[in-house]
Amino acid sequence: AQKVTQAQTEISVVEKEDVTLDCVYETRDTTYYLFWYKQPPSGELVFLIRRNSFDEQNEISGRYSWNFQKSTSSFNFTITASQVVDSAVYFCALSSTQGGSEKLVFGKGTKLTVNP
Amino acid sequence: DTGVSQDPRHKITKRGQNVTFRCDPISEHNRLYWYRQTLGQGPEFLTYFQNEAQLEKSRLLSDRFSAERPKGSFSTLEIQRTEQGDSAMYLCASTFSDIGEETQYFGPGTRLLVL
Numbered sequence: 001a002q003k004v005t006q007a008q009t010e011i012s013v014v015e016k017e018d019v020t021l022d023c024v025y026e027t028r029d030t031t032y033y034l035f036w037y038k039q040p041p042s043g044e045l046v047f048l049i050r051r052n053s054f055d056e057q058n059e060i061s062g063r064y065s066w067n068f069q070k071s072t073s074s075f076n077f078t079i080t081a082s083q084v085v086d087s088a089v090y091f092c093a094l095s096s097t098q099g100g101s102e103k104l105v106f107g108k109g110t111k112l113t114v115n116p
Numbered sequence: 117d118t119g120v121s122q123d124p125r126h127k128i129t130k131r132g133q134n135v136t137f138r139c140d141p142i143s144e145h146n147r148l149y150w151y152r153q154t155l156g157q158g159p160e161f162l163t164y165f166q167n168e169a170q171l172e173k174s175r176l177l178s179d180r181f182s183a184e185r186p187k188g189s190f191s192t193l194e195i196q197r198t199e200q201g202d203s204a205m206y207l208c209a210s211t212f213s214d215i216g217e218e219t220q221y222f223g224p225g226t227r228l229l230v231l
Contacts, residue, residue, distance in 0.1 A: 047221060050219050101161075
């Protein structure tokens with residue numbers, strides 16, 4: 001069975017601080033995809049990034065960066081110089097290419113509050 | 117194209133009533149997914165369609181739930197005889213199915229409150 005664990009339920013930081021959101025996953029599949037989504041108070045899930053299981057290169061997009069480590073089954077997300085607009089719930093998710101549906105399995109999310 | 121849309125955005129109903137939600141995917145997306153999200157939890161998969169065919173249903177989808185996607189375009193999710201435990205956010209997502217590397221794009225969701 002597939003599982004995603006986001007151990008941090010809530011994080012609160014002050015603007016301009018760096019913050020890392022942890023994600024640990026479990027799967028027996030050899031090919032899979034990992035995702036991060038942002039859910040602001042409005043409720044819509046906003047896609048941030050997708051990584052496949054064969055690509056362990058870290059990725060940077062502006063203030064966002066992601067660290068994928070297969071050896072520890074982790075896919076962590078760092079926001080550099082956080083801003084108030086980053087306040088949201090962030091979800092890590094996993095999908096498998098085996099089985100057909102490629103449905104997403106989500107963690108419980110980490111609520112990030114960035115205070116001015 | 118403005119993305120995935122869902123209607124209504126909010127629904128309040130009394131226990132025992134039937135409700136129906138609609139999802140319009142991004143045009144030309146052939147896969148459509150329904151998820152349910154309860155307070156403080158991540159979304160959970162309910163069902164998905166490839167074109168008009170419903171190919172997988174979660175055990176979460178009891179007999180009171182039914183979903184359709186006629187003509188492979190919009191989809192509806194109906195809940196019959198609603199219960200208070202059905203109160204949740206119902207999310208729809210769509211993607212274009214290809215060999216690998218699919219990203220699901222989500223709509224704004226329908227918040228259901230059963231009194």
